[in-house]
Amino acid sequence: MMIVMKQDATEDQIQAVIARIEAVGARxxxxxxxxxxxIGAIGDHEHVQRLELDGAPGVDKLVxxxxxxxxxxxxxxxxxxxVLEIGGRKIGGDRFALIAGPCTVExxxxxxxxxxxxxxxxATLFRGGAYKxxxxxxxxxxxxxxxxxxxxxxxxxxxxxxVTELMDVRDIEPVLEVADVIQIGARNMQNYTLLTEIGRAGxxxxxxxxxxxxxxxxxxASEYILKEGNEAVMxxxxxxxxxxxxxxxxxxxxxxxxxxxxxxxxxIVDPSHAAGRRDLVGPLSLAAAAVGADGIIVEVHPEPEQAxxxxxxxxxxxDFPAYVEKVAQAAAVAGxxxxxxxxxxx
Ligand code: PEP
Ligand code: MN
Numbered sequence: 001m002m003i004v005m006k007q008d009a010t011e012d013q014i015q016a017v018i019a020r021i022e023a024v025g026a027r028x029x030x031x032x033x034x035x036x037x038x039i040g041a042i043g044d045h046e047h048v049q050r051l052e053l054d055g056a057p058g059v060d061k062l063v064x065x066x067x068x069x070x071x072x073x074x075x076x077x078x079x080x081x082x083v084l085e086i087g088g089r090k091i092g093g094d095r096f097a098l099i100a101g102p103c104t105v106e107x108x109x110x111x112x113x114x115x116x117x118x119x120x121x122x123a124t125l126f127r128g129g130a131y132k133x134x135x136x137x138x139x140x141x142x143x144x145x146x147x148x149x150x151x152x153x154x155x156x157x158x159x160x161x162x163v164t165e166l167m168d169v170r171d172i173e174p175v176l177e178v179a180d181v182i183q184i185g186a187r188n189m190q191n192y193t194l195l196t197e198i199g200r201a202g203x204x205x206x207x208x209x210x211x212x213x214x215x216x217x218x219x220x221a222s223e224y225i226l227k228e229g230n231e232a233v234m235x236x237x238x239x240x241x242x243x244x245x246x247x248x249x250x251x252x253x254x255x256x257x258x259x260x261x262x263x264x265x266x267x268i269v270d271p272s273h274a275a276g277r278r279d280l281v282g283p284l285s286l287a288a289a290a291v292g293a294d295g296i297i298v299e300v301h302p303e304p305e306q307a308x309x310x311x312x313x314x315x316x317x318x319d320f321p322a323y324v325e326k327v328a329q330a331a332a333v334a335g336x337x338x339x340x341x342x343x344x345x346x
Pocket of ligand 1: 129184186187
């Protein structure tokens with residue numbers, strides 16, 4: 001339920017409404033608008049029914065939130081998109097996040113050189129996995145804490161904020177030491193205990209869509225994080241399973257405008273894992289930027305043929321600057337500019 005306060009409502013009246021919401025066991029989510037304050041009462045149906053705020057002092061009207069994902073729904077922000085700020089870089093609104101880096105951290109040299117190349121080319125954030133979800137239990141599963149140390153070094157050398165995956169809540173402490181954004185992989189999208197812990201950790205999150213998840217399931221998953229008070233969530237479309245076998249996954253680009261209708265959260269696209277093939281990554285990136293995505297997360301490697309994992313889909317680092325130029329043009333078509341640190345030359 002959203003409680004829309006009158007334009008002349010006093011702070012005391014707002015506080016009284018918040019106290020009433022908390023008294024029935026619901027959570028109050030205050031969003032001060034330009035003209036009026038709106039307070040979301042988030043809780044189960046029974047709690048919210050007991051509010052009895054109709055006609056209370058300062059209350060203009062009560063508007064039900066129709067979606068099951070209350071905090072993720074666009075309604076709670078009156079259709080205003082959320083703009084996140086990560087290491088001085090804005091993401092969302094008219095700012096486009098170019099998140100780039102290797103699939104996995106393999107060595108100090110590979111990590112540092114890639115970080116420098118993507119930074120010089122104008123990327124927003126640096127990605128790299130230290131904990132890797134792999135289909136085969138016998139495959140390389142990442143360097144773990146050693147990999148995290150290499151990411152920390154890349155951050156210290158280049159100033160690039162780091163995006164890295166957390167698979168297991170037991171690794172949360174070391175991951176929090178280096179991650180500016182915690183990635184939740186497609187396979188963990190519905191790991192609700194992990195989502196709750198990440199919500200409590202309060203660090204920005206990149207939440208990837210499950211391999212066979214609907215947009216409603218993705219939004220409900222994000223709600224687990226938001227509900228803990230962590231508002232810095234980005235959603236990521238990374239390709240879904242369909243009947244088509246000609247390529248690895250089907251990149252669902254229609255998810256971008258539809259998610260933007262349903263939620264205020266920024267929407268990022270991962271063309272690398274969707275395609276599984278380098279030659280498709282360029283065109284899909286342009287399409288993602290043009291369709292209005294708030295960013296792209298893309299894999300880049302100095303020598304993809306030597307990569308330990310996902311070699312066939314990683315962009316060649318030497319080709320990355322030309323790629324960025326094209327993506328910037330496509331983002332401009334959708335009214336967005338690639339986001340870099342405020343102090344860096346644009
Ligand atoms: C990744 O981005 O490294 C990854 C494994 O992606 P996904 O979870 O989308 O498969
Ligand atoms: Mn990968």
